[in-house]
Amino acid sequence: MAAxxxxxxxxxxxxxxxxxxxxxxxxxxxxxxxxASSGRRTLLCEVDAKGDLAxxxxxxxxxxxxREVQDGLWAMAMDTxxxxxxxxxxxxxxxxxARLGPLAHTFDFVASAAPGVxxxxxxxKLAYExxxxxxxxxxxxxxxxxxxxxxxxxxRAIAELVQVGLIRxxxxxxxxxxxxxxxxxxxxxxxxxxxxVAETLELTAALGPRTGVDLAAVVVNRVLPELFARxxxxxxxxxxxxxxxxxxxxxxxxxxxSVLAGARLAxxxxxxxxxHLERLRTDLxxxxxxxxxxxLFTRSHGIRTTRQVAEALGEELGG
Numbered sequence: 127m128a129a130x131x132x133x134x135x136x137x138x139x140x141x142x143x144x145x146x147x148x149x150x151x152x153x154x155x156x157x158x159x160x161x162a163s164s165g166r167r168t169l170l171c172e173v174d175a176k177g178d179l180a181x182x183x184x185x186x187x188x189x190x191x192x193r194e195v196q197d198g199l200w201a202m203a204m205d206t207x208x209x210x211x212x213x214x215x216x217x218x219x220x221x222x223x224a225r226l227g228p229l230a231h232t233f234d235f236v237a238s239a240a241p242g243v244x245x246x247x248x249x250x251k252l253a254y255e256x257x258x259x260x261x262x263x264x265x266x267x268x269x270x271x272x273x274x275x276x277x278x279x280x281x282r283a284i285a286e287l288v289q290v291g292l293i294r295x296x297x298x299x300x301x302x303x304x305x306x307x308x309x310x311x312x313x314x315x316x317x318x319x320x321x322x323v324a325e326t327l328e329l330t331a332a333l334g335p336r337t338g339v340d341l342a343a344v345v346v347n348r349v350l351p352e353l354f355a356r357x358x359x360x361x362x363x364x365x366x367x368x369x370x371x372x373x374x375x376x377x378x379x380x381x382x383x384s385v386l387a388g389a390r391l392a393x394x395x396x397x398x399x400x401x402h403l404e405r406l407r408t409d410l411x412x413x414x415x416x417x418x419x420x421x422l423f424t425r426s427h428g429i430r431t432t433r434q435v436a437e438a439l440g441e442e443l444g445g
Contacts, residue, residue, distance in 0.1 A: 144315030245280035311342025
């Protein structure tokens with residue numbers, strides 16, 4: 127029998143991806159918060175460097191150099207030029223310089239001409255932190271579903287082109303880390319909606335064959351609560367008549383039309399999304415864990431919201 131997959135937080139490197147707008151940054155921030163709160167030294171990396179991730183911790187803009195944003199949790203923003211400088215300093219023993227100068231222009235030219243160079247510098251930096259055991263867990267707010275395959279397959283693609291030498295050696299150990307399901311996994315964040323579910327299923331089918339990286343879990347975000355049990359629905363239906371609404375409004379001294387309309391909208395939305403969630407359950411490999419996070423009905427992305435999502439994620443993981 128195959129060995130059971132490792133617990134999510136027992137891995138060393140987790141890439142969080144998903145279609146734009148599904149809340150992947152929220153889940154990445156919550157996952158890192160949960161990891162740190164459990165005593166793990168954790169690094170959270172924003173790959174796209176949009177500056178959004180800092181808002182989840184009410185922290186200043188993130189830089190390439192990791193900054194501790196709460197106890198046991200460091201956060202950084204990826205910068206490929208800084209990653210190149212670090213690589214040259216560590217691997218080629220070149221001194222630290224203020225700017226790369228002509229080398230930076232050469233790098234831009236090579237990166238534009240040779241697909242995968244920027245991705246290698248991103249993935250290589252993250253894998254390096256794992257190899258050196260600088261952190262117990264590295265959580266990556268990764269590229270969206272449309273780009274994550276190219277990012278994770280870069281070491282394999284370059285290794286196939288370059289068979290010997292330093293580059294082949296570097297991509298070799300990266301592949302060892304990325305391809306080990308005990309160390310590395312991908313979390314796909316989705317919504318119970320048609321397009322996010324479709325992209326999720328497409329990515330699950332392509333992830334292993336294209337990258338060799340394990341799918342650790344699928345997170346269904348913003349799940350609406352079930353407001354009524356079946357028996358309560360009959361009562362709700364009775365309240366929908368004009369006479370009952372008037373009686374209820376008179377009884378509480380306040381108009382209830384907007385409240386009832388909101389309840390009906392919530393019920394309709396949940397039931398409308400049920401078919402998409404069922405498709406996801408049916409088409410997804412049953413061995414892949416599915417985690418559910420509730421709709422929080424908040425517009426904020428501060429520490430309080432991050433901790434709420436982390437608590438919900440912890441409950442889903444059985445902690």
